[in-house]
Amino acid sequence: MKTYEYRAVEVRQTPSGPWMVLFSAPANEIDAWAGVPQKRQLGERETTGFQREVNAKRLESLKEFYSNPDNVVQNPLLCASRQGAQGSATFISDSEAQTESSRTGTLKIEVEDLESWGLLQLLKAVKTDIERRAPHLKDQPIPPDLIINLKNSLTEQPEEEAESEEVAAEETAEEEETAAAEEQPAATEVIFDESHILEFWQDVAARVQVLEELGNGSRDEIQKFTKDAMISFLRPLVVVDGQHRLRGAVEMAKDVIAKEPYLSLIEKEVEQGASPEEVQRKYETQAARSLPVSLLLHAHPAEHVFQFVVVNQKATPIGRALLGTIVSTSLSDAELEVVSKRLIAAGIPLEESRAAAFIARSPSSPFAGLVERGLMAEKGDLLPWSVLVSLVKIFRELRGGKLYHEKSNDYADIWRDRHLASSGIVADWAEKNFDNEFAYWRSLTGPWRAVFIAFWTQVRDKLAKRDNDQAWHYWGSPRQSNVFNKPSLTILSADFFQYLCDVKATIDSAESVTALVDDWLSQVDPDYFNRDWKLQNVKKDSPGIRKTWSQTWVEYRKNPTRLPRQEVYRKPAT
Numbered sequence: 001m002k003t004y005e006y007r008a009v010e011v012r013q014t015p016s017g018p019w020m021v022l023f024s025a026p027a028n029e030i031d032a033w034a035g036v037p038q039k040r041q042l043g044e045r046e047t048t049g050f051q052r053e054v055n056a057k058r059l060e061s062l063k064e065f066y067s068n069p070d071n072v073v074q075n076p077l078l079c080a081s082r083q084g085a086q087g088s089a090t091f092i093s094d095s096e097a098q099t100e101s102s103r104t105g106t107l108k109i110e111v112e113d114l115e116s117w118g119l120l121q122l123l124k125a126v127k128t129d130i131e132r133r134a135p136h137l138k139d140q141p142i143p144p145d146l147i148i149n150l151k152n153s154l155t156e157q158p159e160e161e162a163e164s165e166e167v168a169a170e171e172t173a174e175e176e177e178t179a180a181a182e183e184q185p186a187a188t189e190v191i192f193d194e195s196h197i198l199e200f201w202q203d204v205a206a207r208v209q210v211l212e213e214l215g216n217g218s219r220d221e222i223q224k225f226t227k228d229a230m231i232s233f234l235r236p237l238v239v240v241d242g243q244h245r246l247r248g249a250v251e252m253a254k255d256v257i258a259k260e261p262y263l264s265l266i267e268k269e270v271e272q273g274a275s276p277e278e279v280q281r282k283y284e285t286q287a288a289r290s291l292p293v294s295l296l297l298h299a300h301p302a303e304h305v306f307q308f309v310v311v312n313q314k315a316t317p318i319g320r321a322l323l324g325t326i327v328s329t330s331l332s333d334a335e336l337e338v339v340s341k342r343l344i345a346a347g348i349p350l351e352e353s354r355a356a357a358f359i360a361r362s363p364s365s366p367f368a369g370l371v372e373r374g375l376m377a378e379k380g381d382l383l384p385w386s387v388l389v390s391l392v393k394i395f396r397e398l399r400g401g402k403l404y405h406e407k408s409n410d411y412a413d414i415w416r417d418r419h420l421a422s423s424g425i426v427a428d429w430a431e432k433n434f435d436n437e438f439a440y441w442r443s444l445t446g447p448w449r450a451v452f453i454a455f456w457t458q459v460r461d462k463l464a465k466r467d468n469d470q471a472w473h474y475w476g477s478p479r480q481s482n483v484f485n486k487p488s489l490t491i492l493s494a495d496f497f498q499y500l501c502d503v504k505a506t507i508d509s510a511e512s513v514t515a516l517v518d519d520w521l522s523q524v525d526p527d528y529f530n531r532d533w534k535l536q537n538v539k540k541d542s543p544g545i546r547k548t549w550s551q552t553w554v555e556y557r558k559n560p561t562r563l564p565r566q567e568v569y570r571k572p573a574t
Contacts, residue, residue: 001087001110004029008107010091015100021091021107021295022076026288027249028281033087033111034079035235036243054247062248063255066289076292077242083132086125087111087236091297107295114231119219120211122230127204129233130197137201142209146202150210153223237295246291253288262287351444355396356389359452366456370476370484381477387486394493395452396442401497404487404543404550405573411497418501424508425451450510458517459492463529473529482569483529487546491553496520498554523560528553533569544572 008023065071081089093105114122131138207222220227239246256262262283269279360371372382394400394412398420401412420426421437425447429440441447460466464475464483478485483492499505499520507513538545548571552564 001112002032004033004109004111006107006109007104008091009102009104010093011102013101019091019297021297022293023107023295024290024292026253026285027246027291028253028284028288030077030079030239030246030291030293031250033109033235034077034237034239034246035082035232036239036246037232054244058244059248059251062244063252066248066252073245073291075242076294077246078240078294078296079237080240080296082236082238085129085236086114086234089236089295089297109236111236112234114234115227117227119222119225119227119230120208122227122234123204123208123211123225126230126233127201127208130201130204134197134201137198140198140201142202142206146206147210150206150223151214154210154214240296242291249289249291253284256287257283352389352393354444355449356385356392358449359392360385360388362453365453366460366475381479383478383484384486387478387489390486391489391493392452394490394497395455396446396448398438398441401494403491403494403498403554404546405548405554406550409498411494411501415497415500419504419506423506425510425512447507447510451507451513454510454513455496455517458514459521462517462521462526463492463524465530472531472533473527481529482531482533482535486541487549488529488553491546491550494550495554495557521557524557525560525563528556528563531563531566533566535570538570542572544574545570547573 004025006023006025008021010019010021012019065073087110089110090108091105092108093103096104098104117125203225207225211219211222257266257280266276266279266283270276356371359365359367362368367383367388370383371388372385390400398412398416399410401415402408402410416438420441423437426437426441429437432440434440434443460475464473464481465471466475468474469477469480472481473483474481475484482488496517500507500516503519505516507516540546549569551573552568556564
């Protein structure tokens with residue numbers, strides 16, 4: 001166990017508020033005891049971290065900034081202590097008189113030498129920590145296909161072939177994992193709203209099982225789960241905000257000691273028998289900047305995410321896609337409950353994010369894998385997060401179902417007012433302890449979700465193609481597709497609710513939605529969207545174009561004698 005000590009001052013902003021420890025430390029030492037749990041994409045899965053991946057351009061910019069010793073960064077790194085970590089952080093107050101809002105003392109940080117641990121030992125520790133946060137995961141099965149894929153990935157290959165075959169192996173594994181997920185009973189998708197933490201636990205537990213069975217403990221990585229990544233989840237402290245500032249300072253120190261006069265000093269001590277690692281660490285500490293740190297001695301993961309979200313929404317906003325992904329997938333349900341009211345009070349769209357995140361990730365959803373989540377590794381040309389949020393809102397809140405060419409009618413709201421209460425799908429609202437039919441409908445896992453998935457699945461299957469990315473009605477690629485884009489998806493949503501109002505239809509079950517969609521589209525040509533609409537240099541989401549598309553679709557759907565001329569779609573309505 002390594003020990004670090006720093007003179008510090010402990011402060012709090014209110015008599016009932018938590019204590020924060022203010023101090024400074026060399027960047028390389030901070031890097032030794034603080035983890036940076038990153039939200040990273042690993043194939044079709046994600047880690048549970050809440051920090052963004054390092055931006056190489058920003059990192060280089062910071063290194064250049066740090067190269068001038070007179071340049072300073074005033075805002076401190078924000079750190080927090082972690083439960084169940086491999087180490088501890090303790091503030092030891094001085095004996096002298098203190099005030100109610102501040103006191104001086106020494107911060108003592110102890111951390112295990114995690115770099116000396118093997119990958120299997122690290123994975124076991126991460127698995128234990130996840131189970132501490134969500135105890136029910138201990139009883140969950142590991143998907144057999146996940147085990148098979150991992151074992152296949154460890155098949156020995158000649159070095160010259162390994163790199164060239166790596167991509168193909170990963171793609172095969174990801175395809176099989178996705179297929180396995182789709183074959184599982186629907187109940188497994190909604191056992192936990194924290195399904196992402198279940199997936200992360202499965203990924204970790206599977207790697208533990210495979211490494212134990214194969215007795216392969218010398219690896220540094222197993223299918224993108226590296227020692228460094230696992231160590232980040234086990235440090236006694238976590239970097240809540242400021243990873244780029246920290247990483248830039250660490251890299252700058254390494255660059256400095258790789259040159260004279262440090263190079264000669266290091267070589268001399270190593271020749272005299274000193275440990276290269278110890279000498280390297282010694283001079284990195286000398287060369288590294290001392291960065292200011294604000295440490296919150298609060299170990300609950302919910303508090304970490306709360307502080308991260310508040311900092312990044314109130315000070316330096318991050319994209320709503322990544323915000324939604326982080327809020328929805330970094331905490332278990334029990335942990336999220338602790339902080340949910342505070343996030344909502346701080347103006348964070350918590351339930352909106354959680355609702356959209358489920359639709360963006362669930363294998364049962366026709367939008368799975370096709371929506372941006374703010375992750376660096378995701379492919380381009382995905383449906384914007386804000387578009388999915390707006391579509392979810394139409395179905396969940398039953399508001400926003402307006403056709404662009406009309407001025408006032410909100411057909412989703414009209415249907416709610418006239419037909420929701422008599423719909424069989426909400427008949428058991430009282431038995432489920434809700435105040436009314438709408439409260440049950442819009443609840444996070446309420447009937448809206450099954451209706452949304454059933455509706456869009458049937459729309460996709462009738463009006464789009466999933467397996468041809470060159471088709472004009474491809475279910476994907478918002479830039480190219482005539483159907484998979486904000487205007488078309490919004491028009492289809494609003495017109496469906498208009499249809500329900502026209503025929504005075506209720507929704508009695510999610511299964512009945514399929515028949516309702518079939519009736520709604522009974523005379524529509526399946527190739528309505530599968531034509532070249534001559535949209536070169538046309539902005540699809542401009543008001544005039546949206547109105548044209550809206551009016552053209554509704555008029556055609558109500559009297560589908562022949563398809564509209566293709567040129568009409570590029571002419572903006574006035």
